[in-house]
Amino acid sequence: MSLKEIVEPIYTQIDNRSARITNVVIKGIDDVATAGTNTLGAAGNLLAFKIGDSAGANTALDIVSTSALDTRDTGNGVRTVRVSGLFYDASDSNFRKPRDCVFKMNGTTIVNTGSGVVSGTNLFCAVTKIEVVTAGSSLCNVGTITAKATGTSSVFNILQPGHYSSKSMFYVTGSKEQLLLKQIHISSSMATAATIEIFEQDIDNGLKILVDKLFVGNSHSDITRPLNHKVGNQKALYATITNLETVVGTNHISANFSAVSI
Numbered sequence: 001m002s003l004k005e006i007v008e009p010i011y012t013q014i015d016n017r018s019a020r021i022t023n024v025v026i027k028g029i030d031d032v033a034t035a036g037t038n039t040l041g042a043a044g045n046l047l048a049f050k051i052g053d054s055a056g057a058n059t060a061l062d063i064v065s066t067s068a069l070d071t072r073d074t075g076n077g078v079r080t081v082r083v084s085g086l087f088y089d090a091s092d093s094n095f096r097k098p099r100d101c102v103f104k105m106n107g108t109t110i111v112n113t114g115s116g117v118v119s120g121t122n123l124f125c126a127v128t129k130i131e132v133v134t135a136g137s138s139l140c141n142v143g144t145i146t147a148k149a150t151g152t153s154s155v156f157n158i159l160q161p162g163h164y165s166s167k168s169m170f171y172v173t174g175s176k177e178q179l180l181l182k183q184i185h186i187s188s189s190m191a192t193a194a195t196i197e198i199f200e201q202d203i204d205n206g207l208k209i210l211v212d213k214l215f216v217g218n219s220h221s222d223i224t225r226p227l228n229h230k231v232g233n234q235k236a237l238y239a240t241i242t243n244l245e246t247v248v249g250t251n252h253i254s255a256n257f258s259a260v261s262i
Contacts, residue, residue, distance in 0.1 A: 024179065026237070026257040028169030029160075033192045033243055033251035040196065040239040040255055041168040043144060048154040049126040049172060049236055050088075051206045057088045058123035060150040062110045063103045067143025067161075069136075072104035077142035079134045080104050080118055081159065085127035086172055095175040096203070096234055099124060102133055105145070112150055126172040126203065126236065127156040131165035140164050169239040169255060172203060179231040180260040184239070186216065186223040191249025193218045194241050198227070201236040211237075215244075216253065227257075 028041030039047040050057050061083065070077035081103055086096040101120030103111050112122060127147050132140060145159040159166045173179055186196065194216045201208035211229050231237050239255065 022261045024259045024261045026169055026171050026259065027167045028239060028255045029163070029167040031252050033190065033194065033247045035243050035247050037240050037242040039168050039170055040241045040253070042155070042158050043160050045155040045158055046240070047168060047170050047238065048149065048156055049203060051203055058125050060112055060122045061124060061127070061147045061156060062112050062150050063105070063145065063147055064110045065105055065107055065141065065143035065145045068107035069142040070105045070145065071107045075105065075107070076136040076138050078105055078132045078140065078145070079136060081145060082131050082133050083127055083147055084129040085124045086174055087123055088125050096125060097174060124156065128171055129166050130157050130159040169257065171237045173231055173233050173235050175233055177233055178262050179237060180262060181227045181229040181231055181237070182258045182260070183224060183226045184255060184257050186214065186253065186255040188216050188253040189220045190216050190251045190253060191218055192247045192251050193244040195244055196239055196241055196255070198239045200231055203234050203236055
């Protein structure tokens with residue numbers, strides 16, 4: 001077998017030219033360390049999702065910003081956002097299927113129904129992404145935008161200011177999807193030592209396993225760790241960050257999972 005024959009199939013996977021696979025990069029970016037255990041990249045929040053497959057297990061979301069500039073039609077910040085995730089399809093064996101819903105922002109006032117929904121259905125069991133669709137002169141969101149289960153404090157995902165799309169290390173596979181997890185890379189400049197734990201959790205019964213655990217020292221570091229782990233269907237994959245000492249100084253961390261969706 002020639003070198004060309006070996007390299008080209010790998011390249012087609014990297015470039016997403018194979019019809020059978022899709023490459024996935026799951027990012028987590030935080031510029032502030034928060035005491036306790038939080039989802040990496042979720043701005044000091046531990047992200048939630050619905051566990052259980054009973055009919056009606058989906059939840060409506062409250063979408064809101066911390067800035068009045070993130071307002072529909074005339075705001076200088078983000079005007080509409082797309083929320084992407086999964087929903088339980090009660091009409092089809094409760095399979096978890098992809099769903100998008102576009103919301104018109106109303107600043108610090110919650111939107112969840114009626115004129116606040118541009119398109120799609122506001123019912124989810126997990127939210128994997130929030131992204132800007134349209135914006136004013138800032139070309140991005142000015143405030144922090146959260147998607148919470150309606151009427152609760154349970155945060156399903158978060159879009160930090162200026163990020164354009166959410167960068168939280170959280171991903172849920174559908175009923176017909178598996179994820180081949182290749183590696184994690186972490187680049188950090190931390191004044192506070194912390195530990196990173198990677199979990200796979202069953203969204204039916206809540207059982208979870210620890211995939212790996214890494215330690216980030218109180219200095220600049222770059223870590224690449226092979227994972228070689230397969231995440232089955234209907235599983236949540238996420239990374240948490242926990243401070244190992246009192247939070248001090250300036251803390252920046254950027255991490256990503258490299259994976260293949262099949």
